Structure formats: C-alpha cells, structure tokens
Amino acid sequence: PFYQVMRGLLSFAVMIIPTTFLGMTLPLVSRISTAELARTGGSVGRVFSFNTIGAVLGVVLTGLWALPNLGLARTFALGAALNICIGVVILSRNVGAKHKKWVPLIIPATVMWMILAGLMFHDKWSQYLTAGTWRSQPAPASFEEFAATENYSILYHRDGAGSTVTVKQSTNDGGIFLKVNGKADASSTSDMVTQLLLGHVPAVLHEKPESALVVGLGSGATCGAILTHPDIRRVDAVEINKEVVEAAVIFKNFNGDALNNEKMTTYVDDAKSFLQSTTNRYDIIVSEPSNPWMAGVAGLFSLEFYDACRRHLNDDGVMCQWLHVYEIPEDAIDTVLKTYSIIFPHMSIWSGSMGDLILIGSLKPMEPDLDSVLERLEVPAVAGSLSQILINRPATFLAHQLVSEEYGRFISPVMTEHHSDLFPVLDALAQKGQFTLKPSFHVYEFDERKFVRSTMLLHQYLRKNNLTFDDISDIVNHNDYESLFRGEMYRSFLRSWSQFYPDDPTPVFLASRSKDESLPTKSDFLDMTDHLASIARDIKNKPEHAVEFAFTAMAQMRASRSVFFQEDPSPFMRALGLFSQNDEANAHVYDTYRAELAWEIGEQDMFLKLAEQLFMNPNVNLTAVNYPDNDTAPGTVLARLMDHYFEQSDFEKANSALAKVIGGRFATEEPGWIRAISVKLFYAFQAMDPQAGAAGAQGGPQPAPKQ
Numbered sequence: 001p002f003y004q005v006m007r008g009l010l011s012f013a014v015m016i017i018p019t020t021f022l023g024m025t026l027p028l029v030s031r032i033s034t035a036e037l038a039r040t041g042g043s044v045g046r047v048f049s050f051n052t053i054g055a056v057l058g059v060v061l062t063g064l065w066a067l068p069n070l071g072l073a074r075t076f077a078l079g080a081a082l083n084i085c086i087g088v089v090i091l092s093r094n095v096g097a098k099h100k101k102w103v104p105l106i107i108p109a110t111v112m113w114m115i116l117a118g119l120m121f122h123d124k125w126s127q128y129l130t131a132g133t134w135r136s137q138p139a140p141a142s143f144e145e146f147a148a149t150e151n152y153s154i155l156y157h158r159d160g161a162g163s164t165v166t167v168k169q170s171t172n173d174g175g176i177f178l179k180v181n182g183k184a185d186a187s188s189t190s191d192m193v194t195q196l197l198l199g200h201v202p203a204v205l206h207e208k209p210e211s212a213l214v215v216g217l218g219s220g221a222t223c224g225a226i227l228t229h230p231d232i233r234r235v236d237a238v239e240i241n242k243e244v245v246e247a248a249v250i251f252k253n254f255n256g257d258a259l260n261n262e263k264m265t266t267y268v269d270d271a272k273s274f275l276q277s278t279t280n281r282y283d284i285i286v287s288e289p290s291n292p293w294m295a296g297v298a299g300l301f302s303l304e305f306y307d308a309c310r311r312h313l314n315d316d317g318v319m320c321q322w323l324h325v326y327e328i329p330e331d332a333i334d335t336v337l338k339t340y341s342i343i344f345p346h347m348s349i350w351s352g353s354m355g356d357l358i359l360i361g362s363l364k365p366m367e368p369d370l371d372s373v374l375e376r377l378e379v380p381a382v383a384g385s386l387s388q389i390l391i392n393r394p395a396t397f398l399a400h401q402l403v404s405e406e407y408g409r410f411i412s413p414v415m416t417e418h419h420s421d422l423f424p425v426l427d428a429l430a431q432k433g434q435f436t437l438k439p440s441f442h443v444y445e446f447d448e449r450k451f452v453r454s455t456m457l458l459h460q461y462l463r464k465n466n467l468t469f470d471d472i473s474d475i476v477n478h479n480d481y482e483s484l485f486r487g488e489m490y491r492s493f494l495r496s497w498s499q500f501y502p503d504d505p506t507p508v509f510l511a512s513r514s515k516d517e518s519l520p521t522k523s524d525f526l527d528m529t530d531h532l533a534s535i536a537r538d539i540k541n542k543p544e545h546a547v548e549f550a551f552t553a554m555a556q557m558r559a560s561r562s563v564f565f566q567e568d569p570s571p572f573m574r575a576l577g578l579f580s581q582n583d584e585a586n587a588h589v590y591d592t593y594r595a596e597l598a599w600e601i602g603e604q605d606m607f608l609k610l611a612e613q614l615f616m617n618p619n620v621n622l623t624a625v626n627y628p629d630n631d632t633a634p635g636t637v638l639a640r641l642m643d644h645y646f647e648q649s650d651f652e653k654a655n656s657a658l659a660k661v662i663g664g665r666f667a668t669e670e671p672g673w674i675r676a677i678s679v680k681l682f683y684a685f686q687a688m689d690p691q692a693g694a695a696g697a698q699g700g701p702q703p704a705p706k707q
Contacts, residue, residue: 063161072159073125077117081110126157130166132182158243165243165249186219188254193389193482194352197227200286202318204376207366212284215271220248220255228381235264244266275308285309288322293430305422305476306343319361326355328433330440334412335426339419347408350400354483370460390481393474398458403446410679445672452600453564474498492562543583551628554593569597592633599640611641615660623664635666639673654681
C-alpha cells in the first residue's frame, strides 16, 4: 500500500498542472465559440464533435505514425507545437491585420522546431531514457555519475505504439542488450544461459519434439536453440512488438540466424489472441515474457493463459515457463508456482542464469530416459549451441535441475492464491518486488542437488558415471561464467574434486574463497576430533562436549554433502552409537543424527527403526527444546518419515508425524521440506475426500506455518 500510495502521489504531482490547464481548454473553447445564447447547443456540440475526432485521430496518428516514424522527442515537439499553433490562431482573431501576417509562418516554424528538437534531444533521450536507472541500487547520486555509467553505443532504437525498443552494445566487453522500455529483456552475455536452456531443456526432455511455440521472441536465442534439435519441423514465435522482431535480427550471430530459418514463422500478435485464433498444436510451448511487474505482463502468468497453452499442447507435450527470483517477493513466486501447477501438475524446476528459474510442466508424468537424453545432448548442433554458454558435458547440463517432479508442485503453500484474469492477485504482489528490489531465494531451500538420494537425472547419471576431470573442469568453467551453484553446494563439489584428484591443489584454493561464516571452521572441527577419545571417556561427566561435537560434525557433513560428494558416515555413526549408549540423557540427539545419516546412505530399515522410536512412540514426547539451538536434524528426519508414509499410502501415520512437527515446533529449523511434504499430504487427503481436504486446510494436514 505504501508503494502504491507514493506512486499515486508522485503521478499526481507530475500531472496536476498540465491536467488542470488541459481540462480548462474544452470549457473555454466552448465559451468562446458561443456568441449567442440561442445557438449554445449547436456551437457546443460542434466543439465536442471536433474534440472527439481530435482525440481519436491523436491516438491513431501518434501511436501508429508519429512515434514509430518521428521518435519520442520529435513527437513531443510536434504535440507542443500544435498546442502553441492552436493558441496563436485563437489569439489572432482579436488582433489587427498587421499582426496576422505572421500566422502563416506557424507551419515552417513547427517543422524547424521538430528538426531542432530531434537534433537536441533524440540521441540523448534514446540513451538516457532507456538506461533503466529506476532499477539501479543504489541510484546514481548525480547526473554526472549516471552519465558515466552509460558506456553503450546504440545499435537500434525505435519508439513503437506499445513500447520503446532499444539495442545497446557495451563499449567495455562488446555485449549486446535488448531493452524494452528501459528494462533489459535479452542479451548476448549472462542472459544467454537462460535463453538457450529455455529451448534446450524441454527439447531434450521430450522424447521426439517436432513443433514448438515460443511466446516472447526476445533475442531469438531460444528459437535458435530449439531449431538445433533434428526432429523439429516447425517453430512459431509470437511477439507483441514488431520492433522486437526487427531488433532480434541484430542477434543473428547468437540465435543461429533463426529468423531466416525456413522452419520458423514469426507472428506479431498478443499471445492470448494468437492462442484463441490458431488451431496449431505443439510438442513444446515456451513462455518467456517480461517480468510480471511490467504493465500487462502478469496476464501471461494467469490460469487462463496456461489453460489456453494446455489446449494447444499435444498429449505428451511440455510446457516451459521462465520466472525470476530477483526483485520479487516470496508470495508472488508461490502464486506463479501454484497457478502453473494447477494446469501442469507434473512440474520440475531448473535454474537458468543467476536469478532465473525454468519451470518444466506436463499433463502426464515425465519419465525421460537418461540414455535418450544423453543421445540428444550429443547431437552436434545441440552441443555446439550449448558450448556458447560453456556447457560441454552432460553433468553440467543436468546440474541445472533444482527440483524433481516428485516435489515441484508442492513447494507453494496450500492456501496460496492462484492468479487469474478475474482475480489478478499477481499484479499487486509483483509490484512489491519492484519497489523493494529484494530477491526471494526460498525455492532454493528445495534444491535436491544437496541430497545424495533423489530421482533427478543428475543423480541417475552420477550413479552410472564417475565424475571425470573433463566433467569437473567443465562445471567449474560454467560456474565461473554464470553461477550454477554457490555456498555449500559449491564446496561439496570441490570436495568431490579433491577426492578424485587428491594431488590437485586447485579445489583447496577455490574453497578458501567460498567460506560460510555461519559454520564452524574446518580447523575447529579437526581440533575437536583430536580430543574425540577424551570426549568419549568423559561423556558422563561432561556430556555437553559430546553433544557439541556431534552437532558440529553433523553441520560439517551437511555442508559438504551433495549429489557430488558424500563422506563415509560409518565411523561417525558408530561413534554416535557409543555416545547414545553412554549418555542416555542426550541419546535422542545422537539417534536423530544417526537416523538422518541412515536415510542418506539408503539404510531404510535402520532409518525407520530410529525415526519411529524417536517420534512415533507415544511414550516419547520430544520438542525443539530437547535439541541444540538451530538443529535441523529432527525436522529433516520427520520430513523424510512423512514422505515414507506418503509413499506407502499410510496417510494416518503421515498425519501423526506432521502433528509431531507442529507440536514439537520442529518446522522452525527445516520449514521447506516439511512444508512440501505436508502439502503432498493435503492433496492426498483431498483426492480421497474433498471435504476432508478442505477441513485439513483449517486444522488437519496443512503446511507448517512459516516462522
């Protein structure tokens, strides 16, 4: 509300003076034209008639002729000159013939004024008004500072009826940027990761894609990526701005000259109108509009739009949606995920460039065959396209998957509202992000790459193939080009590198640049390990030392654990077993850690035995206060236990485990996975009994509240 009020007040301050004077014009002209009271109706009617004709002609001529042909500066100059001319003509009615001789000079003066305005303002306005400083943080402190940051040459600029489209080239690195109304919507630099993966991911996952629709042409790189796949016979691109189509030609070295490919057809049309009129059906639909906080764009994230896409997808078709996590609040992302998954319930999430997500959805479960995926990645044209973004190995490509289809649709809370044309909740939610300029990274809480066990393609690949040095080099190079993963994931990958190539010091130096101050240092942990014997010996007298050691060791193991690397936990699990026998007061802490590790290494029987003894035993009532501060282990174990019961269709036990989560306040430290699994439970109950599902939303199996 604050942002909307301030925006309204600013708009009011800018518009009040011209609006007041323009509002005075019509009644004043009506009064001047009325010479006799008896003819008031006729004279006022003529004034209003001309006003209506002028309003219609003004919109048509300005939008369809003046702006595209004269540009913004000359169009403003023409508008100002016409208003001055009208004033001069009206004032000249009451002056003598001597002064009226200057009136014919109005036309050449207007032309000269337009030429002068173009020379004075066109180039500067094209440069500065498309800079996008409204997104800069912090904003430039002075005009000189602002001008110094505009190190770009203009390759294309056009003020169209709907948008101002500009292509700029950096004088520093030669990068090319496509901007629509000052907002960069495509580039030849970091955006290329997203642009190419939007085309390649659905095309690789589909068994045999022959047709594709791309909503939002941008640079044309996505279309070019799809066209590299040999089975593709037709690609249709829908773009609402013809100026974007013209500008995309400049990117021909980056889009494979897609616009001149005989398989591709470009339509200048609104995407919704196109889907209403076309009878074509597609194997792939890719939607890559601008940000939902841009005017009118939220409609391309609506339930009705996705339903229209569904009607034009073949039965085994794939829907691909771009979404950003920068400058957007968490609830807006949840709204998009909820809306998308209603139509496409089988949803996985992939990462693009830093701050970009790629949603992959389908009407039926997608079960891509790993060998077929690898074959499609080896096609020379596909491999060549991916090499532009430094993806040269299958592991690098597959590492972009964040969330599997198993959990994708369950990330957004049950009570999240969906976005529709009739109830456009996303418009207001997205604008909050534009105001705060803050990102939302909560989707990364569900990153399955952090776990050894998962159904994702990367996990399947690494179970069959050990990482080679070429794999490692390719992942590092790609990660340097555009962050594939950071923090714990990156350090875990580096541990894998050290494991396979112990004589190579490179991962040690890279790890030193990626520290996490929230974790105990490795040297602290090693110092504790040196005293492990005395810790075990004095456990009855100083149990707090054993608990602290176990907590620190688990933190270190979690920090290094991922699909790429898993330390052998067996020695530590044996130590935890001894601690549990000799320190009964804290046995639940050690056993919870053992249960978490047992699940990670696939010891399902051991996991179930420990987890059920801890949390499903009516005689045991553990809560968060029984564990060290900020301990995620109980929440993690309960989430895995709920998931197991869900897979076994034992919803009663799953609901009991969820009650333990809420009653024990374990959701505080591990809200993500608990929320996702509880949402799975809710939908399961709803499928069995819609009324029970609705009741569950109030008091039964519902997602744990955000803390």
